[in-house]
Amino acid sequence: MRTAAELNYREKGIISEIDSSHPSSKRIMEHGFTPGQTIELICKSTFNDPIAISIRGALIAIRKSEADCIKLK
Amino acid sequence: MKDDLDVLVPLITLVGPPNSGKTTLFNLLSGKNYKTVNYPGSTVEYYTSRILSNYNIKAELVDSPGIVSLVPESLDEKIAVDSLYSHPKLGVPDLIITTIDSCQLSRHLLLPKQLISSGFNVIIVLTMTDVLAKKGLRVSENILSQALNCDVVSINGRSKQGIENLIHVINSHLELIKVTDTKKISPYNSLDNRKDLIDTFKEIEEIVNEVYEPVKVDEINLKVANKELKILEDSTNYNGFTLDEITLKIDRVLLHRFWGFLVFLLVMGLTFTSIFWIAQPLMDLVDQLFTNLNTLVVENFEPGWFTFLVSDGIISGTGSVLVFVPQILILFLILGLLEDSGYLARGAMLIDKPLSKIGLNGRSFVPMLSGFACAIPAMIAARTIPNRKERLFTIFIIPLMSCSARLPVYALLIAYLIPRDKPWLGGILLGGIYLFSIVSSIVVAWIINKFSKRIFSAEGSSSFILELPSYRVPKISAVINHTYNSSKEYILRAGPMILGFSLVLWFLTFFPNINPQVETEGLTVEQIQNVERAERLEHSFAADLGKIIQPFMSPIGMDWRIGVALISAFAAREVFVSSLALTFKVTSEDEEEQSTLLNSLRNAKIETTGEKLFTVATSIGLIVFFIFALQCLSTVAVSRKETGGWKIPILQVVIFTSLAYLMTFITVNGLRFFGIQ
Numbered sequence: 001m002r003t004a005a006e007l008n009y010r011e012k013g014i015i016s017e018i019d020s021s022h023p024s025s026k027r028i029m030e031h032g033f034t035p036g037q038t039i040e041l042i043c044k045s046t047f048n049d050p051i052a053i054s055i056r057g058a059l060i061a062i063r064k065s066e067a068d069c070i071k072l073k
Numbered sequence: 074m075k076d077d078l079d080v081l082v083p084l085i086t087l088v089g090p091p092n093s094g095k096t097t098l099f100n101l102l103s104g105k106n107y108k109t110v111n112y113p114g115s116t117v118e119y120y121t122s123r124i125l126s127n128y129n130i131k132a133e134l135v136d137s138p139g140i141v142s143l144v145p146e147s148l149d150e151k152i153a154v155d156s157l158y159s160h161p162k163l164g165v166p167d168l169i170i171t172t173i174d175s176c177q178l179s180r181h182l183l184l185p186k187q188l189i190s191s192g193f194n195v196i197i198v199l200t201m202t203d204v205l206a207k208k209g210l211r212v213s214e215n216i217l218s219q220a221l222n223c224d225v226v227s228i229n230g231r232s233k234q235g236i237e238n239l240i241h242v243i244n245s246h247l248e249l250i251k252v253t254d255t256k257k258i259s260p261y262n263s264l265d266n267r268k269d270l271i272d273t274f275k276e277i278e279e280i281v282n283e284v285y286e287p288v289k290v291d292e293i294n295l296k297v298a299n300k301e302l303k304i305l306e307d308s309t310n311y312n313g314f315t316l317d318e319i320t321l322k323i324d325r326v327l328l329h330r331f332w333g334f335l336v337f338l339l340v341m342g343l344t345f346t347s348i349f350w351i352a353q354p355l356m357d358l359v360d361q362l363f364t365n366l367n368t369l370v371v372e373n374f375e376p377g378w379f380t381f382l383v384s385d386g387i388i389s390g391t392g393s394v395l396v397f398v399p400q401i402l403i404l405f406l407i408l409g410l411l412e413d414s415g416y417l418a419r420g421a422m423l424i425d426k427p428l429s430k431i432g433l434n435g436r437s438f439v440p441m442l443s444g445f446a447c448a449i450p451a452m453i454a455a456r457t458i459p460n461r462k463e464r465l466f467t468i469f470i471i472p473l474m475s476c477s478a479r480l481p482v483y484a485l486l487i488a489y490l491i492p493r494d495k496p497w498l499g500g501i502l503l504g505g506i507y508l509f510s511i512v513s514s515i516v517v518a519w520i521i522n523k524f525s526k527r528i529f530s531a532e533g534s535s536s537f538i539l540e541l542p543s544y545r546v547p548k549i550s551a552v553i554n555h556t557y558n559s560s561k562e563y564i565l566r567a568g569p570m571i572l573g574f575s576l577v578l579w580f581l582t583f584f585p586n587i588n589p590q591v592e593t594e595g596l597t598v599e600q601i602q603n604v605e606r607a608e609r610l611e612h613s614f615a616a617d618l619g620k621i622i623q624p625f626m627s628p629i630g631m632d633w634r635i636g637v638a639l640i641s642a643f644a645a646r647e648v649f650v651s652s653l654a655l656t657f658k659v660t661s662e663d664e665e666e667q668s669t670l671l672n673s674l675r676n677a678k679i680e681t682t683g684e685k686l687f688t689v690a691t692s693i694g695l696i697v698f699f700i701f702a703l704q705c706l707s708t709v710a711v712s713r714k715e716t717g718g719w720k721i722p723i724l725q726v727v728i729f730t731s732l733a734y735l736m737t738f739i740t741v742n743g744l745r746f747f748g749i750q
Contacts, residue, residue, distance in 0.1 A: 018267075020267055023534040023536075024534065024536045024538065025267070026144065026267065026270070027141075027536065027538055028538065029267065029270045029271070029274075030141045030142040030144075030183065030270065031141065031180065031538060031540070032179065032180040032183075032274070034270065034271055034274040034275075035271065042316070042321065042324065042328075043324060043325075043328040043329070043330075043333075044330060045328070045330075045333070045422055045423050045425070045426060046330055046331070046333060046334035046423060046426075047426035047427065048330075048426075049425075049426045050422050050425050050426070050435070050537055052324070052328060052422065052541060054316050055180075056177065056179040056180045057176060057177055057179070057180075057315055057316060058177055058180055058316075058540055059316060059320070059324075059540070059541040059543075060538060060539070060540055060541065061418070061419075061421075061422040061425075061435075061537070061538070061539045061540075061541050062537065062538045062539075063425065063429075063536070063537045063538075066536060066537070066538060
């Protein structure tokens with residue numbers, strides 16, 4: 001299963017679930033990353049990490065290690 | 074706080090997610106322009122104020138730190154949320170006003186839903202309505218109000234539209250509230266928070282799909298009507314889920330994988346250099362002012378210990394506090410502009426990866442940059458780092474940033490080192506010093522990170538999730554106010570400490586030899602005073618201390634006189650130069666001081682051996698010492714306050730000062746080994 005961390009530049013994806021075992025999972029969900037939402041990878045930092053993802057009309061910078069727990073359909 | 078005030082005054086707390094316009098509303102209602110900073114950690118701070126008198130509401134207004142949700146995860150968030158339920162001093166709020174970005178309802182409605190579930194009395198204020206109107210949309214207050222069963226008011230922070238309505242709603246709430254009533258508030262705590270979050274967001278999505286409605290054409294300015302209508306066509310199903318187009322375009326450059334980092338380096342380079350180049354003339358002005366004031370006192374009053382207490386103790390001490398104000402003003406002004414425009418969050422994102430390699434966080438960057446001006450505001454700025462370990466680590470590493478107080482010391486030693494006909498060499502050397510200081514602090518941070526568990530004894534997974542706000546033109550008035558408040562905070566925090574330590578050091582350098590006997594033949598009054606000062610210092614308590622540390626100074630090729638200057642430098646590093654001047658009996662003043670001091674340094678010899686004291690090796694050694702040493706007592710005091718204990722400040726002093734000594738020892742003896750004296 002792909003995760004948000006594996007999205008390509010400007011690629012969209014639909015969230016299927018958030019990995020609850022990750023310590024940041026609650027914080028990620030509070031920022032609006034919930035199942036069914038469409039996300040898009042807007043840009044990557046120079047070192048490929050963190051990445052900027054659009055969710056619910058906001059742009060969120062997130063580390064790849066944390067974006068990894070956002071599972072996509 | 075409430076105890077000191079009228080107990081019967083209702084308490085209104087402003088709550089909202091970051092970037093939701095909460096502070097703008099606070100400024101509008103309080104009438105006084107404060108700006109909030111997110112204060113996680115043991116130092117959560119709130120701005121409070123009475124509501125502006127012409128609104129005719131008698132209530133205490135509190136601005137709280139921005140939070141995303143009522144379920145705390147880290148210790149720091151817990152403090153912020155707990156104090157909302159029952160602040161130890163303020164109590165339980167009688168009314169909560171929560172600000173919500175109307176373009177971001179689908180994310181921001183989480184907090185009001187949780188607040189309402191907890192049983193708080195809530196008014197929702199919709200902000201950024203002007204931005205939404207540009208998309209040809211508005212939020213139906215009625216539908217939202219019915220869906221959430223609470224009052225909803227739209228305001229425009231820029232034009233103050235809607236404020237009257239808000240005041241009206243607040244009043245009608247307050248009429249129903251008796252301050253003395255006990256409030257039935259249950260802390261928001263659901264057993265399965267994850268499932269609850271998913272359900273809450275589902276409910277929010279249903280609401281959001283209903284509440285957006287097109288703005289009636291006659292409400293739109295005719296000039297832009299055509300433009301708006303075009304947008305209207307493709308936004309019929311708007312649910313706030315689209316990004317700001319302009320922001321996307323700008324980010325194509327500023328967050329470009331190659332250009333993005335280049336722009337970042339350029340912006341930070343400009344910020345960094347302007348801390349020095351723009352501030353320098355202003356700093357000289359402050360310095361000159363206090364020097365003149367000092368001279369004025371010495372010339373017009375009877376020479377005695379009290380005159381010197383006023384001139385050398387109080388006036389010079391105050392001067393050493395205020396001399397950094399121009400730099401701090403400029404730093405906060407630039408950082409404020411960058412933050413308000415939306416760039417600073419992106420800067421933190423760009424630098425997160427390299428910093429995470431050494432156990433820091435993207436959010437550590439701004440505090441570290443501030444550290445090049447002064448460590449004190451830098452440590453305070455570290456409060457925005459949510460992870461406790463990373464915050465403590467950032468505070469730990471800040472003294473290694475080469476603060477501006479070290480600049481006069483570098484300048485003197487560089488002037489001593491370079492040949493007179495090659496002044497350009499000085500610039501290169503200074504650049505080299507800063508580069509060396511940056512590289513070595515990275516190495517030191519990397520090593521300290523290996524022991525981070527033992528030093529910081531704080532757990533918690535490292536996290537970097539940061540909202541990148543849409544770009545906007547910074548509000549100059551807000552930035553200026555923020556700059557003013559931050560500078561005031563610096564003066565109030567650091568001022569008394571620096572002044573206090575200056576007085577202690579004045580005492581150590583002045584007593585016990587109050588009236589020294591000196592040869593006065595053929596000298597001017599001014600020269601006599603300087604000779605007296607030098608004589609006094611030579612037999613002072615500070616000199617005794619210096620002689621005690623002589624055994625430590627010899628291995629690094631220095632003697633007790635440099636030791637005295639180093640001890641004096643604990644008040645503030647730039648004092649090193651003036652104490653050096655005193656110890657080496659430099660008798661002329663002002664412009665000539667440096668060149669005369671340079672000559673005295675060239676002729677100075679170690680008393681016991683008769684060797685030259687200031688060689689190339691020892692001068693470079695001194696520079697190295699200043700790069701590493703933590704010899705600023707004000708920094709130690711602020712570090713204690715910000716970390717909530719003595720452990721970290723003591724470790725900082727021990728580690729950095731012994732590191733400085735070790736590196737100086739290696740430098741001096743290494744250079745000597747290669748034949749450089």
